[in-house]
Amino acid sequence: MPTRSRLIVVAAVAAAAIALAGCSAVAPTRPVAAEGTPAAAPTNHAKPQVISIGDSIAFGKGVRPDEAWPALIAAQHGWTLTNLAVSGSGFVKPGWNGDTYRQQVDTALGLHPDYILVVATRNDRDQNPALVTSSADELLGELRNAFPRARIIGITTVWGADQPPATVATVNGIVEKAVTDIGGTFLDIGYPLAGHPELVQADGIHPNAAGERLVAKTIEDRLAPLGVTS
Template sequence: MSTRSIRAAAVVAATAAALLLAGCSPAPIQRPVAAVGTPVAAAGDSTPSEVVAIGDSIAFGKGVRPDQAWPALVADAQNWHLTDLAVSGSGFVHKGWNGTTFRQQVDQALRLRPDYILIAATRNDRDDDPAAVERACTQLLGELREAFPHARIIGTTAIWGSDTPPASVERVDAIAETAVTDVGGSFLDVGFPLVGHPEWLQPDGIHPNALGQDVVAKVVEAKLAPLDLAL
């Protein structure tokens, strides 16, 4: 098991027992791409900060309800208003179900006015040319920073399933970390909290079920807690 999964285990241990007791009900099947223009609104404050999420099917919440995806859970906890732009199968260079990459998600984000930008590294890029991933990642993060000089950019490592992740995933994470920190963003190493826990995954062994999404969200929230997120 990766040392990152050991570190992440400490974060989720306190919540795992309660989460397992809660279980999860079967969720309706979603379309494989987020419905742009249908953001998840945070409760409470009438004028919450705006956040966009850029990512893959796990950030999109494939197989669970939109409000059960980890970006929605984190946005709710932070009282942010979320527009989830994530697309199944996509990556910085890997083409998703509709033939698009993170390029198109960034283009959509550039038309919005986000206060926070969540951008998740993805397992989908693990088999692509690392040099191409690095070029695309660096370019897209640069464009986001240029367009939104005061926004908080928050990157995360890729989410893996219950089996042991290949080294290529950590290589993608390292590329994303460099690109995010180079533009003054914060990068969260969430480890591999789902490793060894098939009960937190859907039958495909890749996508978290509602319980797994909650575990991921709890780890992200724990990593965000020490940061000064004030704009």
């Protein structure tokens, strides 16, 4: 028959084993940050984040995604790009999926950009200028309120190989005012593709890969004096 002291030792060992098993059972499956301690940022936030809001040329219709001018700009500066551009879209004109810049901005509001590229577009050239103005003012104001520290960069319409109509200049002026009114930077890149059919696709509108490179270089040439760096 076991002595009293042996019974005490056995009981103590059993209690310790139960306690260890209990700790193992309730151990969390993933680390939990201490209260008030921010979780580590995702790896892709190690680089500055840039968002592109635009049309089919910003989207890169007919070329690879990495050949579109926003991707080339991002690569030049070492930024991580989220390209929200939709073919056919504008501040007022719906794109192929029914979205305007409104939906692109709604998506952008859920991100954390350091830079925001907003391109004026040929797609708004036949829209009511008053509607384009109200939409541009509203959307640029929302972006500034949501991201007071982000650098917002507006860019004139990227046109094709022919000469643009006067209505394009109207759209450019509307977007320029909306961008500068909220403290953004507006770049007038002119029409680098005009008179160069070899730089556009068969439709005469969308740049080919070489055309996208020229657009990106023209934008870079305007950014350089402004001290925009990686």
